[in-house]
Amino acid sequence: MHAVNSPVPVGRSNRFIFCQLRSGLLSHRRNIGETGAFYLRRMDVRLVRWPAAREQLQSLRAEGMPRLVVVDADVVPPEPTDELEDWVRLPADQADVRIRVDTLARRAEARHRPALSSEGVLRFQGEAVPLSPVEARVVDALMKRFGAVVSRRDLTEAVWPDEAPLRNALDVHISRVRRRVSEVGLHIRTVRGRGYLMDAPSDSGQQLAANG
Incomplete structure (x- = not known):
């Protein structure tokens, strides 16, 4: 569990983001199938508060985990180190967050497939x-x-x-x-x-x- 250190008064979509930050992850589920058959695969994209969770971000980078960095307003975002990292600035649009999470999940999935x-x-x-x-x-x-x-x-x-x-x-x-x-x-x-x-x-x- 990763606490949000300094809550920002933002709208409903950002309360969703803060909820995910508190749990430390956003679960991404996709159906993958051929000829109607499918299985369910979970790919966890981590949401990391910046700069409050700087050490957590370093750990996730070392582990090769997909992560979306949620940057506080008026703070310079970190430079992504690879294709498994992206960032959004608060206040952020929930639809934009989901698109970025989907993209990160697909990239992570591709790395784990032959x-x-x-x-x-x-x-x-x-x-x-x-x-x-x-x-x-x-x-x-x-x-x-x-x-x-x-x-x-x-x-x-x-x-x-x-x-x-x-x-x-x-x-x-x-x-x-x-x-x-x-x-x-x-x-x-x-x-x-x-x-x-x-x-x-x-x-x-x-x-x-x-x-x-």
């Missing part, structure tokens, strides 16, 4: 690993529902859209891909009776819970 190039190179958090064409199709199907379960049927149709594979082909390729993605810090988990899920270790518990 990327697959057209050449079949998988990249995640500064690491890279080349994949075969079939491996790349497996990874692509799992990435489209990153953090959510993909059924065996959907995976099979995505990897072999024009032919019926051998009975154990998917199991063989999942085993190979599991080893490959582990090189960049990703996991592929078997969800019994449902399919497979790709995630990063720090997200695993949250995402499994989100998928029920």
